[in-house]
Amino acid sequence: MLDPKLFRESPDLVRAALAKKHLVVDLDAILALDETWRIKLQQVESLRGQQKAANAEMAKLPKGSAEFVSKVHEMKAVSAQVKEGEVVLKEMEDRLKQAMMTLPNLPHASVPEGRTPEDNVVFATHGDVNALSSHAKPHWEIAGFDKLFDFARGAKVTGAGFPFYVGDAARLVRALLHFFLDENGKAGYVEVNPPIFVNAASATATGQLPDKEGQMYEAPVDGFYAVPTAEVPLTNFFRDEIIDEALLPVYRCAYTPCFRREAGNYGKDVRGLNRLHQFDKVELLKWVHPATSYDELDKLRGDAESLLRKLELPYRVLLMCGGDLGFAQSKKYDLEVWSAGQKRWLEVSSCSNFETFQARRAQIRFRGKDGKPELVHTINGSGLAVPRVLAALLENNLQADGRVKIPTVLVPYFGKEFLSFA
RNA sequence: GGAGAGGUGGCUGAGUGGUCGAAAGCAGCGCUUUGCUAAAGCGCCGUAGGUGUAAAAGCCUACCGGGGGUUCGAAUCCCCCCCUCUCCGCCA
Numbered sequence: 086m087l088d089p090k091l092f093r094e095s096p097d098l099v100r101a102a103l104a105k106k107h108l109v110v111d112l113d114a115i116l117a118l119d120e121t122w123r124i125k126l127q128q129v130e131s132l133r134g135q136q137k138a139a140n141a142e143m144a145k146l147p148k149g150s151a152e153f154v155s156k157v158h159e160m161k162a163v164s165a166q167v168k169e170g171e172v173v174l175k176e177m178e179d180r181l182k183q184a185m186m187t188l189p190n191l192p193h194a195s196v197p198e199g200r201t202p203e204d205n206v207v208f209a210t211h212g213d214v215n216a217l218s219s220h221a222k223p224h225w226e227i228a229g230f231d232k233l234f235d236f237a238r239g240a241k242v243t244g245a246g247f248p249f250y251v252g253d254a255a256r257l258v259r260a261l262l263h264f265f266l267d268e269n270g271k272a273g274y275v276e277v278n279p280p281i282f283v284n285a286a287s288a289t290a291t292g293q294l295p296d297k298e299g300q301m302y303e304a305p306v307d308g309f310y311a312v313p314t315a316e317v318p319l320t321n322f323f324r325d326e327i328i329d330e331a332l333l334p335v336y337r338c339a340y341t342p343c344f345r346r347e348a349g350n351y352g353k354d355v356r357g358l359n360r361l362h363q364f365d366k367v368e369l370l371k372w373v374h375p376a377t378s379y380d381e382l383d384k385l386r387g388d389a390e391s392l393l394r395k396l397e398l399p400y401r402v403l404l405m406c407g408g409d410l411g412f413a414q415s416k417k418y419d420l421e422v423w424s425a426g427q428k429r430w431l432e433v434s435s436c437s438n439f440e441t442f443q444a445r446r447a448q449i450r451f452r453g454k455d456g457k458p459e460l461v462h463t464i465n466g467s468g469l470a471v472p473r474v475l476a477a478l479l480e481n482n483l484q485a486d487g488r489v490k491i492p493t494v495l496v497p498y499f500g501k502e503f504l505s506f507a
Numbered sequence: 508g509g510a511g512a513g514g515u516g517g518c519u520g521a522g523u524g525g526u527c528g529a530a531a532g533c534a535g536c537g538c539u540u541u542g543c544u545a546a547a548g549c550g551c552c553g554u555a556g557g558u559g560u561a562a563a564a565g566c567c568u569a570c571c572g573g574g575g576g577u578u579c580g581a582a583u584c585c586c587c588c589c590c591u592c593u594c595c596g597c598c599a
Contacts, residue, residue, distance in 0.1 A: 089556095126557060130568045137526095137568090138579050144525040153579095160579035201564090327517095459556080 086190050086445045089326060089406060093119060106405035107200050115184045122177045129170040135163055165459025178375045186295060190442040192407050193379070193416040205419075206406065211390070212399025214423050217481050221425035224479040225357035228487055229506025230273035234358065246362035248346070249438035253504045257279055257491075258365060259476075260472050260498035262340050265367040269468050272388045274338035279318035281341050282309040287321040292413035292448035311344035315464050324447040327458050333451055334373040334381055338468060340365065358472040359431065364392075365471040369436075371464040372449065378438050378462035379416070386418050386436040389468045393433070396495045398421040399479050401430060415440045418466075422473060426480030430472040436466030479504075 092099040096112060139160050146153040154184040197206050207396050224230060231237065233254035250258050266276055288294040288310050293301060302311040314320055315400070319339050328335065343366050347355075355361060369388060373381045386402070393400045405417040414437040421430035441460040450458040481491040489504040496502055 123557070126568085130557070133568060135579070141526045143579070157579045164580095223591060 086185055087191065088441070088444065088445070089119065089413070091187070092116065092188070095495065097489065099191065103189065105192045105196065105198065106189055106410060107408040108189055109357065110188060111186075115181070115188070117229060118177070118181045118184055118274075122174070122181050123179055125170065125174050127172050129167065132167045134315075136160065136167065139163070159353060168179060180215050188225050189412045189441065190415055192410055192414075193400055193438070194439075195379075196410060196416050197404060197406045199409035201406075202409050204406040205409055206404040208252060208402040208404040208418065210399075210401040211394065212397075213422070214399050214425075217423070217425040219400070220483050220485055221356065221424040221480050222483070224424075224476045225507060226426070227479060227483060230357075230479075233506060244362070246360070248358075248361065252321070253506075254500075257495075257499060257504060258334045260470055260491075260495050260500075261474060262365055262367060263498050264495055265468055266340055266394055268340065268395070269338040269367065269369060269388065271331040272336075272391075274336040274388075277322070277337050279312075279322070279341060281312050281344075282307075283312055284308060285310070290324055290481070291317045291320045291443050292446070294315060296412050299348050300346050302346060311352050312341055313345050314343050314366065314467075315339040315341040316370060319370045320443055320449075320463055320465070321370060321447060326449060328372065328449070328451045328461065330451045331375070332455065333461065334371050334377065338367055339370075340367045340400045343470075346462075358476040359427075361472055364413050364487065367468050368415050369468040371459045372444075373464060375440070375462050378464060381462075382416065382418075382436060382438040384499060385464055385466050386420070389420055389434045389436060389466050393420065393474075394472065396478065396492045398481065398492075399473070400433075403457075411437070412437055413437075413442050415442070420469075421469075422477040424477045424480050426483070427476075431477060433473045433477075434467035437464065439463045439465075478493050 087099070092112060093116070099300075102111055103112070104415075128206060129358070132346060134317055139156060143153060143156050145162075146156070167318075197204070200206065225234075233251050235244075235249040235251055239245075239249050257267060270276055282304060285294060288301065293310070293313060303309070303315055304311070318341070319337055322337070323335075343364055345362060347360060347362060369385055371381050371385060390400070390402070400420055400422045403419040403421060405414075405419060410417055417435060417437040418434070419432050420434035422433045424431050440462050443463045444460040449461050449463070451461055452460040478492070479489050484490055484503075489506075491499050492506060
């Protein structure tokens with residue numbers, strides 16, 4: 086959500102920023118709604134003021150007195166007006182709030198212009214893509230893949246996109262998670278194990294609702310949503326709280342399974358481990374002082390990158406253009422790992438600064454120097470998502486004999502130097 | 508799941524229909540005096556929205572877990588929901 090004062094006082098500034106995101110928003114309609122709401126608010130407040138004044142008078146009058154009775158009669162009319170006005174006001178408020186929820190976050194000045202993913206800027210590339218195994222093939226074509234990554238039985242037991250990881254595959258998932266959490270801990274992120282169901286208020290605060298309603302699995306009897314990312318419960322940890330300024334920045338990380346319905350995503354990029362309904366991910370999250378948030382974003386991106394480096398996986402960093410920025414982000418970098426078999430880049434982390442967008446919805450603040458509460462900036466990114474790292478690892482490290490070489494840093498976690506499909 | 512007890516400002520805790528946005532204490536901030544690891548006295552000390560302003564101040568309204576209702580008037584009465592605690596049931 087945006088600051089109402091911002092678009093009320095500087096609508097042109099907001100208009101220009103929204104144009105960069107290439108989203109069509111009827112700001113004038115919202116401004117008009119805001120205007121009528123404020124007029125109505127003043128009406129109702131003045132009526133309530135009358136009630137309050139009368140109340141003070143009546144408290145001093147004897148209960149049965151003629152004066153009292155006539156006052157009651159008089160105030161009945163006012164009371165009716167207030168009730169009527171409040172209904173209208175509530176309706177206006179709801180409409181305004183709903184309209185404001187459709188306003189996306191404004192992009193930062195450093196975000197490049199652009200409309201489509203093709204316009205994203207390759208910010209950095211690391212590692213030699215051409216030096217990889219000549220045996221590489223798409224991971225789902227590796228002999229024995231189906232035994233270790235059992236999609237068929239997953240589909241039987243649950244549905245498509247819910248694979249079983251068996252034996253060495255399960256072990257490798259666990260090794261990766263363990264490695265990620267250990268490394269993130271060393272980088273200063275406090276590990277958290279959060280709930281993996283959240284309520285509607287939490288999903289709204291981080292921007293999943295109402296924007297991405299159909300993308301989450303729901304438990305309607307209890308009003309819960311299965312988390313699409315640990316970002317949701319983690320960010321909501323401090324919802325409706327004022328954090329001690331001295332505690333900023335707060336660094337946290339969390340592993341959770343992530344659940345995504347991925348409604349509407351079909352095609353070849355859903356093969357194998359590329360896109361699943363349930364997958365494991367470690368999320369990095371920071372609550373920071375607004376003055377430092379872009380430095381903190383760069384640092385967080387660096388933390389995620391260092392995981393890929395240690396795993397010896399070639400990757401590139403994309404700086405997302407205005408048109409490819411998400412609804413809630415001010416600035417976003419995507420980390421994409423090279424998958425030698427598929428010969429394409431796979432997104433494994435998305436590092437974003439939300440500025441006050443989430444913080445306003447979630448009311449996460451700190452007390453500034455002047456004693457006034459101020460919204461924090463929230464920043465998050467994956468560190469990292471497992472399945473695509475796994476895909477790249479299987480493809481890039483495939484040996485002539487059909488085994489997969491385990492990166493050196495992972496050997497202590499995995500317990501062996503090779504993964505075998507035999 | 509059943510029965511009962513509760514949810515009040517940063518914390519503790521009064522308040523059961525009318526000047527209650529809410530006593531008191533603690534913590535915090537400022538000033539004064541005595542002193543010099545401290546004490547006493549006085550004052551200030553919630554959040555949000557609107558209005559106002561260069562910015563403030565000021566003014567208005569709302570908020571006593573959340574949402575409805577009764578009433579001229581609700582922290583206080585009624586209904587629903589959420590949460591906490593105790594007991595019972597069930598259970599990894």
